[in-house]
Amino acid sequence: TATATATATATSSSSSPKRKVTLLVPWLSASDQERIYPNGLRFETPDEQEAYVRSWVANRVGFEPQFKLRFYAGRYAPDYGSILPVGDLASVVPSHEADVAVLEEPEHLNWYHHGERWTRRFHHVVGIVHTNYLEYARREQQGTLKAAMLRYVNAWVCRTQCHKVVKLSGAVQDLPRETTCFVHGVSPKFLSVGDEVRRRIEEARAAAASAATNTAAATTNLANDDDTSSLTADATADQNPVFAKGCYFIGKVLWGKGYTELVNNLITDKASHGGTTIPFDVYGSGPDLDAVAAAAANAGLPMTFFGARDHGDESLHDYKVLVNPSLSDVVATTTAEALAMGKFVVVAKHPSNEFFSTFPNALLFDDEASFSAAVRRALAEEPQPLSPEDRARLTWEAATLRFLDVADIDVTEPFTPTTSPLSPKSSSPSAFARVASGAALPFRLVNGAVRAVSNATDDALAIVHNTLTGVEPLRRAVGAGKRTKATPADLCAFAAEEHDPSVPLPSKTPRQRTWSWRTNAESGRTA
Numbered sequence: 001t002a003t004a005t006a007t008a009t010a011t012s013s014s015s016s017p018k019r020k021v022t023l024l025v026p027w028l029s030a031s032d033q034e035r036i037y038p039n040g041l042r043f044e045t046p047d048e049q050e051a052y053v054r055s056w057v058a059n060r061v062g063f064e065p066q067f068k069l070r071f072y073a074g075r076y077a078p079d080y081g082s083i084l085p086v087g088d089l090a091s092v093v094p095s096h097e098a099d100v101a102v103l104e105e106p107e108h109l110n111w112y113h114h115g116e117r118w119t120r121r122f123h124h125v126v127g128i129v130h131t132n133y134l135e136y137a138r139r140e141q142q143g144t145l146k147a148a149m150l151r152y153v154n155a156w157v158c159r160t161q162c163h164k165v166v167k168l169s170g171a172v173q174d175l176p177r178e179t180t181c182f183v184h185g186v187s188p189k190f191l192s193v194g195d196e197v198r199r200r201i202e203e204a205r206a207a208a209a210s211a212a213t214n215t216a217a218a219t220t221n222l223a224n225d226d227d228t229s230s231l232t233a234d235a236t237a238d239q240n241p242v243f244a245k246g247c248y249f250i251g252k253v254l255w256g257k258g259y260t261e262l263v264n265n266l267i268t269d270k271a272s273h274g275g276t277t278i279p280f281d282v283y284g285s286g287p288d289l290d291a292v293a294a295a296a297a298n299a300g301l302p303m304t305f306f307g308a309r310d311h312g313d314e315s316l317h318d319y320k321v322l323v324n325p326s327l328s329d330v331v332a333t334t335t336a337e338a339l340a341m342g343k344f345v346v347v348a349k350h351p352s353n354e355f356f357s358t359f360p361n362a363l364l365f366d367d368e369a370s371f372s373a374a375v376r377r378a379l380a381e382e383p384q385p386l387s388p389e390d391r392a393r394l395t396w397e398a399a400t401l402r403f404l405d406v407a408d409i410d411v412t413e414p415f416t417p418t419t420s421p422l423s424p425k426s427s428s429p430s431a432f433a434r435v436a437s438g439a440a441l442p443f444r445l446v447n448g449a450v451r452a453v454s455n456a457t458d459d460a461l462a463i464v465h466n467t468l469t470g471v472e473p474l475r476r477a478v479g480a481g482k483r484t485k486a487t488p489a490d491l492c493a494f495a496a497e498e499h500d501p502s503v504p505l506p507s508k509t510p511r512q513r514t515w516s517w518r519t520n521a522e523s524g525r526t527a
Contacts, residue, residue, distance in 0.1 A: 021067040022091055025053065026074025028082045029495045036076055036083075038308070046071045046491055060187045061396075073488045075481055079301040082108060086494070087487025088115025095121065100409055103127045103130050105163065110157035112480035115487075117162045125161040126407045128183065132352075133170050135328040167329040169317055170351035182331060182355040183403035185396030189312050190340035197342030198385040200242045204449050237367040243320035243343070246379055249280055250322070250334050251312055253286030258326030261348070263292065265325055267302050268368035269375075277301060280323070283309045283316070293294050311337050320344060323377040325371065331355070335362075340394045342386050344378035346371070360384045411450070 033042050043049040050069045057065050070093065073086040089109060093101075097123050101107055106127030110118075118125045133154065137147040151173050153298070158165050160178040167180045176261040251257050262280075270277035280301070285308040295304040296471075309316065312335055321455050322338035323346045330352055339359050347353040349366040356362045361383040362373040392398055468474060469485070476482060 012245075020097075020098065022093060023067050023069050024089070025049070025069055025071050027071040027083065027491045027494070028074055028076060028083070031495070032074075032076040032083075035078075044492075055344075060189065062188055066461050068517075071491055073491060075484060077481070079477065079479065084112065084484070085109060086481075086484045088398065089113065090116050090118050090121050091487065093121075098122045099124070101125045102407075104377040105129065105131055106158050106165065107133065107161050110161045111153065111324070112469055112475060112484065113157070113161070113477075114466060114475075114485050117466070119163060119458075123162070124409060126163045126409070127158055127165045128168070129158075129165060129172050129175065129178075130168045130184075130330045132328055132330050134173055136256060140388045156461060156465060160458055160465060164406075166403070166406055169354055171330045176379070179406045181402055181406045184333065184336065185397050185399035186333075186337050186340045186394050187312065188395075190337045191391060191394065194319055194342040194386045194391065195311075199341075201382065201385045206244060229470070242382065244318040245281070245320065247321045247323050247346075247375060248281040248283065248316065248319045249324065250283040250309070251324070251332075253282075253284045253289040254290055255288050255292070256326055256328050257366065258328070259288065259292045261325035261327060263295050263299065263301065265368050265371045267299050267441060268294075270299070272372065274371070275300075278379070280304070281284040281306060281319070283307070294513070317341065320383065321346060322377065323347075325365075327352075336394060340391070342385045342388070343385055344381075346374045346378055353489070359390055361386075486527060 019278065027046055028043070030038070032181060041052075041501055043052065049071070053069060054065070062401050072089050072092045074083040075086050076082075077084050079395065090101075090113070101118055101122040101124070103118070103125065106129065107132065113192075116456065133150055134147045137150050140146060154173060155175055162177065165175045165178040166183055167175065167178055170180050249258070249262060253259060266277050266280070280303045282303055282305045289305065293303075293305050321344045322334065324335050325346075326330050326332060327348055327349055327350055332347075332352065335353070335356050337346060339361060342361070344361050344363060346363045346365065349354060349357075349364040353362070357364055362461055363378055365371040365374045469480070472483070472485065475485065
C-alpha cells in the first residue's frame with residue numbers, strides 16, 4: 001500500500017515538467033516475490049519491474065508520468081507483514097539530486113536505518129505517517145509494553161530523520177514536528193465511476209419528476225375518461241435502480257483490519273432484529289480468511305467471501321454501501337475510493353474518518369445500535385450525487401496542493417546541487433519563535449539558544465541510534481535480520497535470507513496470538 005501511495009504521490013508531483021521526481025521502489029529477491037506478489041507476478045530484473053510500474057501507473061492516471069525510478073534492496077519480514085529496506089536507503093539517491101525527500105512511513109523505514117542521516121543528505125525531509133503501528137502492537141501478547149516501547153522508538157526516528165511529519169489523521173501517536181492533514185487522493189478511474197453515477201441519479205430524478213407530472217395529468221383526465229391505460233403504463237414503467245447491490249467490505253483479511261468489528265456488529269444486529277441481519281459480500285484475501293469465514297458461518301451470518309479483487313473492478317460498481325468498521329486504520333483508501341464512486345460509506349466515528357465525515361454520503365456510527373441504524377438507512381435511501389466541490393477534494397491534484405501547503409516545501413525557486421531554496425531546519429517556527437524574530441535582541445538570542453539546544457539534542461539522538469543499529473547482534477535481536485546493514489552491491493544477485501524472530505516491534509499478522517471473536521465479544525473489548 002505504501003508503495004502504491006508513493007507511486008501516486010510521485011505521479012501527481014511529476015505532472016509538472018518543472019519538477020524532477022525520483023520514486024524509490026523496493027527490489028525483492030525471487031523467494032520474496034513468490035511470497036507476496038499476486039497471480040504469479042515475477043520480475044527477473046529491475047528493468048522488467050520498472051516497465052510494469054510505468055504501465056500500471058499510466059493505466060491508472062491516463063498519462064505517462066515523467067518520474068525516475070530507482071530500486072533499493074528490500075526484504076519481506078513476515079512477522080511485520082512489511083518490506084524492510086536492506087542497507088542505507090538514503091544513499092540510493094545521488095547527492096547532487098538530493099533536495100527534498102518524502103518518506104512514506106518514516107518510522108518503518110528508519111527503525112533499523114544505519115548510515116547517512118536523511119536530514120543531512122537532503123535539504124528537506126517530510127515523513128508521511130499512514131500506519132497505526134501502536135494499534136497493531138497493542139493487539140499482540142504483551143501488547144501494552146510493546147506499544148509503549150514503540151511509541152518512543154517512532155518518535156525517536158521521526159525526530160532525527162525528518163524536518164516535518166505529516167499525519168494523515170489523528171489516529172496515530174503524537175510525533176515531533178507534526179501536522180495532521182489528509183494528503184492522499186484517488187485514481188481518476190474512481191472519479192469517472194462517480195461521474196457516471198451522478199449522471200444516472202440525475203436521469204432517474206428527471207424520470208421520476210416526469211412520471212409524477214404524467215400521473216397528475218392522468219388523474220385529472222379520469223374525471224372525464226374511463227381509459228386508465230396511461231396510469232397502467234406509468235405503474236409498470238421500468239424503474240432501474242442506480243445501485244443494484246447492497247453492502248460490501250473490501251480489504252486484506254486480518255482480524256485486526258476491521259473484521260473483528262464487522263463480525264461482532266453483525267452478531268449484535270442479528271440479535272436485535274429477530275435473528276435476521278444484513279447480507280454482506282466480502283472481497284479480500286489474507287491469513288485470517290478461513291477463521292473469519294468460520295466465525296461468520298458459526299454465527300449464522302449471511303457473509304459471502306469472493307477473494308481479492310481490485311476496488312475499481314466493474315463487478316463492484318453496482319454496490320451502494322461500503323461498510324468499513326475498522327479502528328486500526330489511519331485513513332482507509334477504500335473509503336475515499338467509495339466516496340469518489342458515489343456510494344454511501346458507513347464508518348466508525350473515529351479520528352481516521354474525520355476527513356470523510358465532511359461528505360454527505362458518509363454515515364458514522366459509535367456503537368452497535370448506531371451501526372445497525374446507519375447500514376439500514378443507507379440501504380433504504382439513495383446517496384447524494386457527488387458535488388463538484390467534494391469531487392475536487394478527492395483528486396490527487398488537490399491532495400498535492402494540501403501536501404505542499406503543510407509540508408513547508410519552498411517550490412518558488414529551482415533546485416541546484418550547490419544552492420537550494422531550502423535551508424536545513426528542524427521544524428516549523430513556533431509561535432514563540434515568530435514573536436521573538438521581530439522582538440528585541442535578547443529574545444532573539446534566547447530563541448537561537450533554544451534552537452541550538454534542540455539541534456544538538458537531535459544530533460545526539462541520531463548518533464545513539466546509528467551506533468545501536470550498527471551492532472549486528474542487537475540488530476538481529478530486535479528483528480532487523482541477518483546482515484542487513486550493508487547495501488548489496490548487485491541487486492539482481494541479492495537473495496533475502498531468513499531472519500530471526502523479532503520481539504518488540506508490531507506484527508500485522510500476529511504469530512503468537514490466536515484470534516477468537518467469541519472471546520473478544522464476551523470480554524467487551526475489541527481484539
